[in-house]
Amino acid sequence: MNVFDRKAKRLQRDRSTTLPNFEESQYVKEEIGYRTYDRLLDIKREFDVAVDLGCGLGYVSRHITKDTAKLIYQCEMSEKLLKKAEVSPEVPTYKLIVDEEFLPFKDKSLDVVVSSLSLHWVNDLPGCFKAVQKSLKPDRPFIGSMFGGDTLFELRVSLQLAEQELQGGISPHISPFTDVRDLGNLLNRAGFTMLTIDVDEVKSSYDDMLSLMMDLKGMGENNCVWTRRPMLHRNTIELAEKKYREMYSTEEGLEATFQIVNFIAWSPDPSQPKPLQRGSAKFSLKDIERIDELTKDVKSLEEELDKGLNPKKDK
Known part of the structure; x- marks a missing residue:
């Protein structure tokens, strides 16, 4: 089932590069990209071939040094975004226009795949995870981060309450995000082992709701759900703004939460440690x-x- 209009998402990412607030609205993606790179450093290995999947502006791969990888492929569905992507100053980097739903890599050809804040727009997430797992060599890591289910709950609730009051119903204005428990199940079903999953939160404050929405547009994170409404009425925005201030206003302004789900998963290999059999524990x-x-x-x-x-x- 296709939830997202991938063509619309590509166009949104293309158009975001022309907005006046494009560079300054990348703060969340830059921060999470660096954190994802930091998790890569925790694995004390040197990788021959690395892939930055949904690289955006190179939020992860720009930090990778020759001590970590020998070759990097930056993969991004938006050609305009890919052209602007920063590359590593030390590692040879190749830029590829790649849709995350259709990976072009051969089986067992990659040493590490990283992905930061891109996979939440993928329709066939199980298929994407399976393709990544097949592309990795045995006992190699898949390191990533995704927006979690509580992301922008303040904006979502405010818009829903306003639409319910004015129009007697609601439509999706915020993308549905993957739950933490669902992510673990999907990675296991794709064949990954030794999963590590944790959750972070990044909170920002805005002067008004429109400033938040403009930042989301600058990130290329505006809505692309097939069932979305083409526009928001002015009275809906005004009422949503009022409810936002009533429920989520702080001294700094209107608070917005970005929930980040981080994961490390490994492609299977016989040398990996196995869980003990049930009933083998010595203590309760x-x-x-x-x-x-x-x-x-x-x-x-x-x-x-x-x-x-x-x-x-x-x-």
């Missing part, structure tokens, strides 16, 4: 307060058993 969680005492008892029993099996050990 209900005995956690007595863990020191129980550990001593287990060691004592093991020593007695060892002596019984090896009677000559004490002689």
Whole structure:
């Protein structure tokens, strides 16, 4: 099922590059891109081939050095955005126009794939994850970040209340985002192992609701859901602004929340550690307060058993 109009999203990203607030509205993507790069540094390996999927302005790959990768492919569906993307000063970089829903890479050809704040616009997310997993060599990481379900809940609630009051119904103005639990399930189903998922929040303040909406347009994050309404009526915006101020106003202005779901997933390999079998645990969680005492008892029993099996050990 197609939720997003991918052609509209490409056009939105193209047009964002011509807006006067384009550069200054990239603050969230620049911050999360650097954090994603920092997670890459936690993996003490040197990768031959790296892919920055949905690279935008090179939010991740611009930071990568020759100690981390030997070659980078920057992949972006918007040609105009790709032309503006910054590249690593140390690593040879190739720019490719690539739709995240149709990856062109051969099976087991990549050493690491990174993606920062791009995959939330993909219709077939399970298919995209599966394609990434097949493209990675065994025991290689997929490191990414996506907007989570609570992103821009303030704006969403304000618009819904205004439309419900004025028009007797609501339409989607904010993209539906992937839930944390769903993301883990999707990565597992795609064949990834050893998942690590955590959640961050970035909060910003705005003078008014239109300033927030203009920043979203500058990021290329305006709505592209197929069922979206073509325009917002002025009275709807005015009432939504009023409700926004009533519910989410702070001393700094109107607060906007960006929830970030970060993940690291690994392509499978026989050398990876396996989970213990069910029932093999030595202790129960209900005995956690007595863990020191129980550990001593287990060691004592093991020593007695060892002596019984090896009677000559004490002689």
